[in-house]
Amino acid sequence: MSVFFHLIGQGVRDLFRAPWSLCMTIAAITLVSFLGGAFLMLVHNLDLQIGSRQGNVQFQVYWKSDVTAEELKEVWSGLSSMEGVVNVRTYTPDQALGVLAESFQKNVDLEWMKGRSPLPPTALVECELPQDEGKKWAAGMVKRLEGLPKVDKVTFNPLQVDLLTSWVGLTKMAFWPVTGFLLVVVALVVGNTIKLALLARRDELEILRFVGASRAYIQFPLLVGGAFQGLLGASLALGLLKLLHHGIEDMFNVPPLWITISFLPQVHSLAIVAILAVVGVLSSLVAIRN
Amino acid sequence: MISISKLSYSFGRQLALKDINFCMKQGEFVFLCGPSGAGKTTFMRLLHGALPVQRGKADVAGYDLNTLPESRKHLLRRDVSVVFQDFKILTKQTVFANVALPLKVRGIGQHIIEKRVRAVLRSLHLDKKAGAPCEELSGGEQQRVAVARAVVVKPKLLLADEPTGNLDHELSMRMMDIFQQFHKFGTSIMIATHNREIMARMADARIVTLEDGVMREGCALGGGQS
Numbered sequence: 149m150s151v152f153f154h155l156i157g158q159g160v161r162d163l164f165r166a167p168w169s170l171c172m173t174i175a176a177i178t179l180v181s182f183l184g185g186a187f188l189m190l191v192h193n194l195d196l197q198i199g200s201r202q203g204n205v206q207f208q209v210y211w212k213s214d215v216t217a218e219e220l221k222e223v224w225s226g227l228s229s230m231e232g233v234v235n236v237r238t239y240t241p242d243q244a245l246g247v248l249a250e251s252f253q254k255n256v257d258l259e260w261m262k263g264r265s266p267l268p269p270t271a272l273v274e275c276e277l278p279q280d281e282g283k284k285w286a287a288g289m290v291k292r293l294e295g296l297p298k299v300d301k302v303t304f305n306p307l308q309v310d311l312l313t314s315w316v317g318l319t320k321m322a323f324w325p326v327t328g329f330l331l332v333v334v335a336l337v338v339g340n341t342i343k344l345a346l347l348a349r350r351d352e353l354e355i356l357r358f359v360g361a362s363r364a365y366i367q368f369p370l371l372v373g374g375a376f377q378g379l380l381g382a383s384l385a386l387g388l389l390k391l392l393h394h395g396i397e398d399m400f401n402v403p404p405l406w407i408t409i410s411f412l413p414q415v416h417s418l419a420i421v422a423i424l425a426v427v428g429v430l431s432s433l434v435a436i437r438n
Numbered sequence: 439m440i441s442i443s444k445l446s447y448s449f450g451r452q453l454a455l456k457d458i459n460f461c462m463k464q465g466e467f468v469f470l471c472g473p474s475g476a477g478k479t480t481f482m483r484l485l486h487g488a489l490p491v492q493r494g495k496a497d498v499a500g501y502d503l504n505t506l507p508e509s510r511k512h513l514l515r516r517d518v519s520v521v522f523q524d525f526k527i528l529t530k531q532t533v534f535a536n537v538a539l540p541l542k543v544r545g546i547g548q549h550i551i552e553k554r555v556r557a558v559l560r561s562l563h564l565d566k567k568a569g570a571p572c573e574e575l576s577g578g579e580q581q582r583v584a585v586a587r588a589v590v591v592k593p594k595l596l597l598a599d600e601p602t603g604n605l606d607h608e609l610s611m612r613m614m615d616i617f618q619q620f621h622k623f624g625t626s627i628m629i630a631t632h633n634r635e636i637m638a639r640m641a642d643a644r645i646v647t648l649e650d651g652v653m654r655e656g657c658a659l660g661g662g663q664s
Binding site: 151351352354355356357358359360361362363365 | 486488508509511512513515516519520522526527528539540543544545587591
């Protein structure tokens with residue numbers, strides 16, 4: 149057992165004999181893993197969005213400016229009970245102004261317009277589309293919403309759902325080829341580093357063979373080295389991804405999107421680390437065997 | 439210890455060893471002599487499993503080299519130690535680390551390693567250099583490190599390829615004394631050399647000659663017949 153731990157330590161120590169080579173390999177693995185992780189995060193978030201909006205369509209209803217607060221209160225209270233409606237969000241002109249100011253982020257101050265907001269009262273009505281004849285149903289819903297008292301305009305994007313579905317379809321189709329491509333790049337980088345390490349240590353390995361070292365004794369530290377590079381590269385990539393996520397988390401959390409970007413689930417993060425460690429080991433194995 | 443029958447080896451079209459038949463008993467001391475390029479190093483490398491058997495049969499220290507897979511050659515090398523002509527030591531590492539290496543790869547405990555390495559270094563007058571990196575040693579000292587590394591594991595068979603090639607007369611004689619000591623403890627020893635003086639010192643050793651890849655008993659360099 150002590151030999152086992154000694155060889156693990158040996159594998160890691162050996163890598164630091166050529167620190168520049170190690171740094172460049174880790175950088176390459178980190179960047180490739182970062183790309184892969186970012187792609188996975190995109191797919192994950194698209195999946196979340198399609199999951200939450202699957203089959204739904206959102207109608208934006210704008211009222212005329214002369215509508216009174218009592219009239220609005222009465223109409224808005226009846227919206228949720230309409231057929232097919234799953235969610236309703238309403239905005240008074242001042243609330244709409246607040247959302248608008250938020251969307252400009254911190255640089256624009258619209259406080260001075262409070263009480264004199266030029267924006268119309270608005271409702272975002274999310275409906276579940278029936279399986280068949282969804283577009284026909286949506287057109288009927290527009291007519292019903294337009295028929296409500298003092299409604300000025302009703303809009304909806306009938307392509308919204310189709311577009312999202314198409315995006316997810318496309319990314320899912322590209323997922324395996326892109327992932328495979330990135331893994332091959334990682335394998336080549338790690339394999340090449342191990343190969344260079346073997347070349348640099350050719351004499352030493354020959355001596356080890358001649359003094360009776362078993363194949364496992366010689367190869368195990370090299371495999372550990374490959375795994376270590378994969379682990380370190382993947383961990384750094386996840387750190388970078390977390391930084392990226394921190395920066396873009398609320399980028400789309402503005403009207404009308406209201407999308408908060410989620411970080412990769414824990415299981416995906418662990419999978420990235422595990423897969424890269426395995427790729428590191430396998431590519432080292434191939435380099436050693438060749 | 440060694441049983442060779444009709445062994446031939448060629449590098450491309452160049453035949454290095456021709457139909458060699460050779461036997462060596464356990465505990466024997468053999469000098470393998472012959473001029474440079476006669477095939478001595480090739481023969482030793484074959485015995486150590488560094489070259490594959492192309493034709494003929496070879497059995498060394500109980501291992502059939504015709505069937506021994508690459509993955510099990512380390513077992514042969516644990517019973518057969520070699521002192522190489524070019525030493526093959528880790529020059530960046532210390533004398534102690536070099537001599538301890540074969541024990542470490544066998545998984546022997548640090549306490550035993552410490553004891554055995556110190557003892558061998560003392561017998562080869564290297565104990566004061568134990569902590570010195572090998573690159574700081576003279577050629578003769580490096581050669582003694584190579585010998586120390588070979589004998590520290592108490593091998594069944596010790597192969598030495600020109601072990602006195604880089605040593606002056608006095609050190610050569612001292613080196614032979616060391617080989618004799620190990621021989622007395624039962625290690626079979628084969629030394630490839632063309633140094634007649636050291637062959638003369640071991641009057642009861644067997645001498646075989648390799649010339650143009652052909653082996654025969656006795657010395658063609660003018661030394662005594664065994």
